[in-house]
Amino acid sequence: MNKAFVKETEQDDDDDVVQAPAIPAGSKNYMTPAGYQRIKDELLQLIDVERPEVVKVVHWAASNGDRSENGDYIYGKRRLREIDRRIRFLTKRLDLAEVVDPSVHHGSDQIYFGATVTYANQDGEENTITIVGIDEFDPLKGKVSWISPIARTITKAREGDVVTLHTPTGVEELEILEVSYPAPGN
CATH class of the missing domain: 3.10.50.30 (Transcription elongation factor, GreA/GreB, C-terminal domain)
Incomplete structure (x- = not known):
C-alpha cells in the first residue's frame, strides 16, 4: 500500500524525534537565567514566526486541490505537527522551570x-x-x-x-x- 494512504499516528511522528531528558521525579526543572531566556526565545520564534509561515504554505497548498499527492501540503502538515509538539514541550518545560541565578x-x-x-x-x-x-x-x-x-x-x-x-x-x-x-x- 502506498504510504500516502496510510494514516500517520502520533507514535509514528515521535519515532524520529529525539527524546529530551526526563526531569527526575520529585525534582524541579532548574535552569539558569540564560537557559530560561534561550528556551523562551525559541518558543516565541516558533509561535510568532515559524508556525505562521508553515500555516501559510499549508493553506496555499490546500487550495491547490488534490491533497493526497500534494507534497507541500503533506510535508507542511507534518512540519506543523512537529512545531506544535515542540511548542507543547517547551511550554511544559517553562511551566516547570525554576530559575536559579548562580551569581x-x-x-x-x-x-x-x-x-x-x-x-x-x-x-x-x-x-x-x-x-x-x-x-x-x-x-x-x-x-x-x-x-x-x-x-x-x-x-x-x-x-x-x-x-x-x-x-x-x-x-x-x-x-x-x-x-x-x-x-x-x-
Whole structure:
C-alpha cells in the first residue's frame, strides 16, 4: 500500500524525534537565567514566526486541490505537527522551570548549581565544566546537567577537595582546582 494512504499516528511522528531528558521525579526543572531566556526565545520564534509561515504554505497548498499527492501540503502538515509538539514541550518545560541565578554564589568556593568548575583527574588532566539545567546541557561546550554523575559527585565540594567519581570503567579521584560563578548582573 502506498504510504500516502496510510494514516500517520502520533507514535509514528515521535519515532524520529529525539527524546529530551526526563526531569527526575520529585525534582524541579532548574535552569539558569540564560537557559530560561534561550528556551523562551525559541518558543516565541516558533509561535510568532515559524508556525505562521508553515500555516501559510499549508493553506496555499490546500487550495491547490488534490491533497493526497500534494507534497507541500503533506510535508507542511507534518512540519506543523512537529512545531506544535515542540511548542507543547517547551511550554511544559517553562511551566516547570525554576530559575536559579548562580551569581548569588559569586565569590564562594563551594560548588552549587551554575558553578564553573575546573578539576584534575588522577592523571593530572584538567577539565572545566559548568553545571546547568537539564535543558541546557552541551557536553561539547563543557556544560553538564545537574543530574549527571559528575555534577552530583562534585556538588557541595570546595576548592582543594578530592572527590570520588564512580564510572563504568572504575573509580576515579578528582581534585577540585577552581570554582567560579558569574558576577551579579552578568
